[in-house]
Amino acid sequence: MDGCALLPVNSPGHLPSHHEVTRFHCHSDSEDEYVIIELEDLENLSVAPDKRSSFEPGSNSAEATAQELCRAFRKYWLQTDSAVQLSDCLSSSKQRSVRKEEIPRELESSLNLAEEIKIISKLRGSSGWSPPRSxxxxxxxxxxKRDAVVAAQNFTCVGCGTPIESKYIRRLRYCDYLGKYFCDCCHSYAQSSIPARILSKWDFKKYYVCNFSKHLLDSIWQHPIFNVSCINKTLYTKSKEMDRVREAQEQLFHLKKLLKTCRFAESVLKEFEQVPSHLTEELHLFSLDDLVKIKRGQLLPLLKDILKSSTSHVDGCELCQAKGFICEFCQSADLLFPYQTAKCKRCPECKTCFHKACFKYGGCPKCLRISARRTLSETPSLVPQ
Ligand SMILES: [Zn+2]
Ligand SMILES: [Zn+2]
Ligand SMILES: [Zn+2]
Ligand SMILES: [Zn+2]
Incomplete structure (x- = not known):
């Protein structure tokens, strides 16, 4: 077989001094509103030096890598606040974008190949090859075009660095996740759904990926690292299933908070364990596995069941009922709870609940009382001391 040899990789002369990923880069592309996140030198941090010469199938390097990736992702970038706007995400990611793109995002086929190679080798260093980044x-x-991509790869397999003779270029295999070509040792025609296609087009079709990507994607599959509100809000309008899940999720989010304060709610809280906890404790946050289940219609019925048990508990529980709000605008006896997202409006300042129809901005009775008290205490007394 040709193209099988793995190039030796120089081991670093010393062990990394720390194992935590401390550098984290966000690239944002204002044109298509997607973001690439890279962990620079992650391989150095997460893979033992003696194992760096190959990415063997079955080795757990992709798993370890993915865990580091998820941890760093959550720590540095993840937005879990429901109020976060896409523009905020993008602008904050811009602030962290401290490094220039290393590889041109789009190679124009009209560009002279030799020139491209020069650019690439200048950018990537003279050694020409480094393992794929997680x-x-x-x-x-x-x-x-295949030729342009392979030229940009410096005529080597991206997975192992093996130089590719031009007559073998057409035998290289494309990885839809990395957008690069691989030799037959590094690419075994494994298939996977692609996060970007799911998140931007609600496309769950499987595409060919290289072995490295297959391991990486399998490893992150269960991790809740995709904040749809941040990455692509339009998914909620594009997909009815997603929108229904979002509604149920918001209600369950508030219900769970309420139930956790009730000593009679133990059994109903048990029902929440049917789904991963992030689905009822965070808003907009999903794993690839969640998204696949939403697409298949497997998640919403579960959420609806939990919703039903929870609301019937609250309706019949004295302790929970005691935590309901009375709308101060209309003073009706109708109790309000934050989970009643269709009829309840919370004051953005003091978080008190009111009927949506009753609430007037700037007229929240509780906020007015608070500010009146403050004014009173700050006004100097007119009574002579
Ligand atoms: Zn290879
Ligand atoms: Zn209760
Ligand atoms: Zn009211
Ligand atoms: Zn208020």
Whole structure:
């Protein structure tokens, strides 16, 4: 077989001084609103030096890598606040974008190949090859001619660095996740759904990926690292299933908080364990596995069941009822709870609940009382001391 040899990789002369990923880069692309996240030198941090010469199938390097990736992702970038706007996410990611793109995002086929190679080798260093970066890719790769991509790869397999003779270029295999070509040792025609295609087009079709990507994607599959509100809000309008899940999720989020304060709610809280806890403790946050289940219609019925048990508990529980709000605008006896997202409006300042129809901005009775008290205490007394 040709193209099988793995290039030796120089081991670093010393062990990394720390194992935590401390550098984290966000690239944002204002044109298509996708973001690429890279962990620079992650391989150095998470893979033992003696194992760096190959990415063997079955080795757990992808798993370890993915865990580091998820941890760093959560720590540095993840937005879990329901109020976060896409623009905020993008602008904050711009602030962290401290490094220039290393590889041109789109290679124009008209560009002279030799020039491209010069650019690439200048950018990537003279050694020409480094192992694929563990990264969560949020953009769909534009379709670029095979020759141009392989030239940009410096005529080597991206997975192992083996030089590719031009007569073998057509035998290289494309990885839809990384958008690069691989030799037959590094690419075994494994298939996977692609996060970017799911998140931008609600496309769950399987595409060919290299062995490295297959391991990486399998490893992150269960991790809740995709904040749909941040990455692509339009998914909620594009997919009815997603929108219904979002509604149920918001109600369950508030219900769980309420139930946790009730000593009679133990059994109903048990029902929440049918789904991963992030689904009822965070808003907009999903794993790839969640998204697949939503698409298949497997998740919503579960959420609806939990919702039903929870609301019937609250309706019949004295302790929970005691925590309901009376709308101070209309003073009706109708109790309000934050989970009643269809009829309840919370004051953005003091979080008190009111009927949506009754609430007037700037007129919240509780906020007015608070500010009146403050004014009173700050006004100097007119009574002579
Ligand atoms: Zn290879
Ligand atoms: Zn209760
Ligand atoms: Zn009211
Ligand atoms: Zn208020």
């Amino acid at each position: 990264q969560i890719i949020f953009n769909i790769h534009p379709s670029v």
